[in-house]
Amino acid sequence: MKVTARINKLKRKVVSTPKAICAERAFLVTESYKETEGEPMIIRRAKAFQKVLNEMSIYIGEGELIVGNHASSCNKVPVFPETGALWVEEQLDSFTKRSLNRYLITEKEKDILKKILPYWKGKTVLEIAPKLLPEETKAVFEQVYPVISPTLFLRNGVGHLVPNYKVVLENGFEGIKSEVIEKLNNLDASRPGNIKKMQFYRSILIVSDAASNFAERYSRLAEKLAAEEKDLVRKEELEEIAKVCRRVPKMPATTFHEALQSFFFLQLLIHIETDGLAESPGRFDQYMYPFLKKDLQEKKLDIEKAQELLDCTWLKMNEINKLSDVPPTTKYFGGVSMTQNIIIGGIDENGDDITNELSYMCLEADAHIRLPQPSLSIRIHSGSPENFLLKTVELIKKGGGKPAIFNDEIIVPALMNDGISLADARNYGIVGCVEPISSGNANGWTNAAMFNLAKCLELALHNGVCQLSGKKIGLSTGEAREFNNFEQVKDAFVKQVAYFIKHMVIMLNTWDQVHMELLPTPFVSAFVDGCIDKGQDLVEGGAKFNYTGPQGIGLADVADSLTAIKTLVFENKILTMEELISALENDFEGQENLRLLLRNKAPKYGNGDLLPDLMAREVGVIYCREIEKYWNPRGGKYRPGLFPVASNVPLGGVVGALPNGRKKGLPLADGISPVHGCDVNGPTAVIRSVARVNHAQATNGTLLNLKFHPSALKDERDLKKLISLIRVFASLKLMHVQFNVVSADDLRKAQQDPENNRDLMVRVAGYSAMFVDLDKKMQDDIIDRTEFML
């Protein structure tokens, strides 16, 4: 299907409008907080949400069919003082000066922010939570070259959900309200705890009305515009928009257009309630399909029109943006990606394949729009239709790293092992980059923190002393120079890991506790299963399933390093521990030959070699087993993940020299991918190696990047071979894979000429970003990744 002129025009607008800061939301929320002081927090949150929706500016863009705006004009971003007051204030003067992730701001809006931000002094999670940490944990938290990077949910909302969109599509907020009213009526207020539940239910009533009224405002605006419109075709479109917005999300959707509009309002409002990332629509092709099917059957809609509406929705998802938090001191940062993950295909509750017409249309929409949002993913299983995979690889061939591929064959049993029912597990969605989760009923905190495994190894090799600061920051695990067997090295590593994981849990549980008190999220709680039943907000643990998911980073570097020690020092005795540790202390200065020995003469993970591959498995198990011991304040388990979300570059920046021949400060390997340049046997060997990692244990997700040169995807025969590769991937039970199909030359050209390469999209460890929006170091890192020249 062709891209329509309307879509091209709308896309030009989204791509060409510079990002700018909008103070409106911040102003309204502040006003509301002042008005509601003394009331229960959940009511204050509901009222603040309501005030924003009632009073923020709204508009309907020229030619738009799906409507709704995040801030006062296209590509403006709202400010969330509840979470960001402190860092926004710090960065206020640097937003316009950044070379990347730059935001314009008018003096007027700056003034507004300057006036309201002081109100938030001492009231944000960022200021309150760290003060609650025990002394020792606080010291760990404040480390300059840290093992743990736990700040995402300290400086931002949590997000990271796959809410139950279906419940609103099918019942409308009116339906939700009547359920809540019944609950309220039946609530025995004399029972302990029920007073709090009453407040929760009241807050749901407030946000439900607020959402319905918000849509109503668009309906009125569309009517007004229709009355003024000269063009008869557009007039009719506006009248239709008015009709649709009068109905949804208040009432159940009855048409595909209404369903898409209702869906988009939900998506938008989730992003107005908090500044959480990775708010993921999940199995969109499942819950939206009945509406499409009905319209097509009743001939209310033709397929071209349906595709255009879908394309409009895809575009609108790119208009939801967030201010990126880049402390002026930070050198590396991936472009902010909202990672609204839509996942299509896969099996249903009964195990049958449920790929449908809409699944194909989603692939088509992505080929039409070619922008970072949504983060499109597909689910694959042994019975995935060949045609679906063919369409998938055709999209992969276009480059940009979409769609990512997730494997039902391993994710379903892995989630069941976490205590989820077969039906829920089969109905999983993906949060953000790669985190599998039961759809519609979980609060996963799936990107809770980054845990630097490579840094732990560094500390294990230097008796707890950081090689960048020279300070003792870890446990005393003994002088590695004196270790005389491999087990001692491994033990020291395990101890460092356990020590830091414990502190990480203390931090995250503290943040969790403070979110519970300060930042209830009644709007999204209205459609996450469990909350209304339990009468509890998401932040309290209202969802049916609750997790905290911190990721281990540096698996391949640690595996290769341990393998080098095992083989070169203890087995072949080419090197002594003394020599190795001294060389590491000096960052291999003057010892290039020794560095090359470590890099080239010990086997490396990613080549199908048993020894390093099993070492990688063991490192994964060490991390996962330790994480699984802990619980969060919402009553949920800790779930380990092994992926980096673009942080493999900055996290490498804090790690000293490693025994795999990596020098101080260089990037770490990406997820469970091999170390860049060390996988020399091609993609099948990588897949064999990576299959040896225990994916089922890393239930919070694993990430494998494979980069293909376009010459490997020339024609249909090549694509068929890629499909076979993907089928083997499914059969070997890897969890996730994504393909980057770009040449290094393309990327270098793009570096030189960003202006003409705004179309170029790259996945930075699990999400797609505009390549030209990344900083130079990160671009270089991507260029360096092993290319499979075929």
Added chain:
Amino acid sequence: MNTIINSGVVFNIQYYSIHDGSGIRTLVFLKGCPLRCEWCSNPESQSLKPEVIVLVNRCIGCGNCIKICSEQAIVNTIEGNIINRNKCIACGKCTEVCNAGALQIKGKFYTVDDLLEQVMEDAIFYEYSGGGITLSGGEPFFQADFTYSLLRTCKESRLNTAVETCGFVPYETIERCLPYLDSILYDIKHLDTDIHKQFTGADNLIILENVRKLAKTDVNLIIRVPVIPGINDSNNNLIRTAEFVKELGLKELYLLPYHSLGVRKYSQLGRKYKLNINPPTVERINEIKEILIDSKLNIYIGG
């Protein structure tokens, strides 16, 4: 006559080869070739013996190699280390002590079983894609007995098998492998005997004779023509080649455009690259496709 030879010289094993036969394949490169094509992109394949290559830009000048070489075959010059090929016995000791990977040995003895084990690592990929093993080189039939044993063992493991050949070998050598061979990728470089001799060192009579015989067997025969600008890419030669292929009763012809990726290997081996040509342009390749349209063959570009 059907001697089982259990070990052979292999200089590379390449997984996920997708342009050398059906499905996902593993390419096993055998050393030794009877021809000396000037455009050869695998010059390290030509000699049967293992050879050491020098990647000068990787060398860090540690001197380990010079110290260890019992033959005093390595000399340090301003252009980096140079191996005196007359002295070198290819013992490989220097490559072991070269941490930088600047010295590498091309050619390693493998037993059939060891090789098969390596190849079977990717068995699941062959299964899903209809792929298998492709023997390449060099000229696989140059190590006639080893290739025979290898193919037979592969077939016993139910592997799909293919050979890339230049055809300049006794027909019997190919013939006895046929029961164990699914496909033959057969190179035809030039139809003119003199030109063929001039650029490859041998005439084409046996080559053309062999392919005529093979066309009558039931092996899947695929003809490939390297397109070498100025040497065999005249319209006349290409049309004649297409006609020849048609006469064989085949329906497809694969054109492999010349590339210069192998040029740097010559200096690594201490040899000179004689040709000075550029890869054919996309326009020229399309033009050739046009010219060959009349042949009614299916023309494919690349493997």
